[in-house]
Amino acid sequence: MGKRRQLLKQEEIKANILNAARKVVAEEGFQGLSIRKITKLIDYSPGIVYHYFQNKEAIIEALVTEGYERILASISSVSRNEGQPEAEIKEGFTKYIRAALAAPEEYKAFLLNENPSVLTKTSLLAQGIMERSRTLRALGEAIRRGIEMGRFAPCDPELMAQVIWTSVFGLIIKIIIEGNIPQEQIDRLIEQEFKLLFYGLMVRNRH
Amino acid sequence: MGKRRQLLKQEEIKANILNAARKVVAEEGFQGLSIRKITKLIDYSPGIVYHYFQNKEAIIEALVTEGYERILASISSVSRNEGQPEAEIKEGFTKYIRAALAAPEEYKAFLLNENPSVLTKTSLLAQGIMERSRTLRALGEAIRRGIEMGRFAPCDPELMAQVIWTSVFGLIIKIIIEGNIPQEQIDRLIEQEFKLLFYGLMVRNRH
Amino acid sequence: MGKRRQLLKQEEIKANILNAARKVVAEEGFQGLSIRKITKLIDYSPGIVYHYFQNKEAIIEALVTEGYERILASISSVSRNEGQPEAEIKEGFTKYIRAALAAPEEYKAFLLNENPSVLTKTSLLAQGIMERSRTLRALGEAIRRGIEMGRFAPCDPELMAQVIWTSVFGLIIKIIIEGNIPQEQIDRLIEQEFKLLFYGLMVRNRH
Amino acid sequence: MGKRRQLLKQEEIKANILNAARKVVAEEGFQGLSIRKITKLIDYSPGIVYHYFQNKEAIIEALVTEGYERILASISSVSRNEGQPEAEIKEGFTKYIRAALAAPEEYKAFLLNENPSVLTKTSLLAQGIMERSRTLRALGEAIRRGIEMGRFAPCDPELMAQVIWTSVFGLIIKIIIEGNIPQEQIDRLIEQEFKLLFYGLMVRNRH
């Protein structure tokens, strides 16, 4: 067998393992993931996993990296809107929310995970996060541009990006957890969310 | 032994068990809680736990409801502020956030719980929730008052209460999950959260 | 407290314990009987049982002795029929079957029990059993009388009593275990059973 | 290692487990069977059993069906006896009894089992059972033949087959449960059983 073909096959099996793992996680959460369940799905023996991954931890990390990329991909296509950064922000979150609600179990499993290796990808609240997180950077810079253009009130763009992000995050998580919200109500909540983010609670034109 | 004294002792041991459980949960999360770990901490044999609690589930429930009740209690003392409903809201959430962050595992365990009976207490997103949830009612009515006074922009008070609540919820959950945020940064985030809630992103005095 | 009253009370509590035990056995079989379940039913603590019974074994024995008496009572009223011992036998078994099917769980728990102390009461197959078992003695003597009167074919009355008894026993147990036999079919089976016992399979008047 | 040899070894270990289980059951009854006891006998750790069997239930089922199949097999070799159906019946039951008493625990476990899926195999008392049960059909038809030949008294062959079967069943179960009957006495009881089945209690030639 040529080396290239071997590598290919190796990647293939790794992918199989990850696919099986993803399936388990989607059904039973990260907590329910076990090596055995994975190998039962792909009809391999438990031992084989240790040929491709150092341990369970490594699988989780791979899963998570990959899952995060997919979520990020959903907002990578957001188009710059020079004149109205708020439209850009709205478009990004709309796509993000849609992607999250389309794979609720994975979203939950991923963003509520406290596994250290997962947290390195999902952490957003530390100071200076704009340098490390593409998402937060994109959001923060849209905010900065809005401020420079005079459309947004002056503020620390990073901090603002963080609380905006957690606001949306809170809504998504709650929608997923409550489980039975009618689509109509979900739409109304999302619409209201944007009103809150952009206009706040207080009345306009005050003094 | 008098019956009263016995009951006391029984309560005492129950409390010991719960305390030990709390300690385990605080260190390893609910996921890491086990009867064995509890009884090792209080130097008892595993079996004895079943004298005081029906099963592990009952311990968790006791822990969780007790914790969440403490959190709810924290906002029961919020004082009406007729002139400035925003101050009332801010005070309420400040207390709520503080209480939540003081018992992070319980907060998570309760509010991320998908058990139906828990959900009946934690659901907030359905239409008409203001009639069923004291918390949401209080928040929604503060908003209504603010609108009537001309301090808040006109909106559906219930919907607004829901997205405000989920915004704060998202921040709390994220702070808990990331785990290692310095207190200083937490304070800045909370401060920024209120700015967002009250003033939004867009510039004031816009037309 | 007078000694007599104490004794009374003691007997009363013993009876309570046994009643509770009987209830457990009726619902879950002897196998499901536990000290805890007993004391939970009568609202006492597990320890108390050991004041009245040496151990679990002793309870079972008491239960069984008592249960056996009740079953025996059902056939104690069978009237002697000097002319037709077969009528006497039929009447006895009819009452016995009815009593057994009226308390199927107890019957099963009792007669299928292999606990040594139970077996001392239920054993029937040993040689010489007619000297020790009232039931078998009654049956065996009816047979002996039948033989002497020339109504029954000559045979060893004890052996014949044993196989007759086990025949009926087999029918009862099977009816109980299958569980869903319609009453009509039960009646037909019982009727047929007596035909078998009295006339056998082979044709009459055979040379 | 070749796949075939592996399969062989796997079967071997499975057989070892079952053998150990059988040993435990033989000594302490099904009630006394535990994974621990099994693995102690074969010097394995408890976990390994779950490589070969899904759970304890599966072991019991394997044990029981295997045992009962052996018993059923014992009567498959009964030879037709055209002239004397009673000889055929006697031979069948003799073999059946011998097989049952050779695997008493399995026999009990299977025939006293109230599990619905077991009952579908062991039920015999319903009307029309001759169409569904090979055993009952064979017995019933021997009876029918006997009647047609004028050797057996006219009767409903199915009903007669049912009560005959339960008669023998009752004897077997009682022998097993009492446990300590000397072989000699067992033989006498069996002999007497056949006398009862064929000739009944009543005197012959009684017009």
Next chain:
DNA sequence: AATGAATGAGACTTCATTCAT
């Protein structure tokens, strides 16, 4: 007489991981 605390053993089961082959 009665209690409730407490134990220690044992039940079934799942899991991550190692290892010889």
Next chain:
DNA sequence: AATGAATGAAGTCTCATTCAT
């Protein structure tokens, strides 16, 4: 590359019994 055997620890829970009070 892949397997299947195997372990040992840990999980929850139930039980009969003892004992100080």
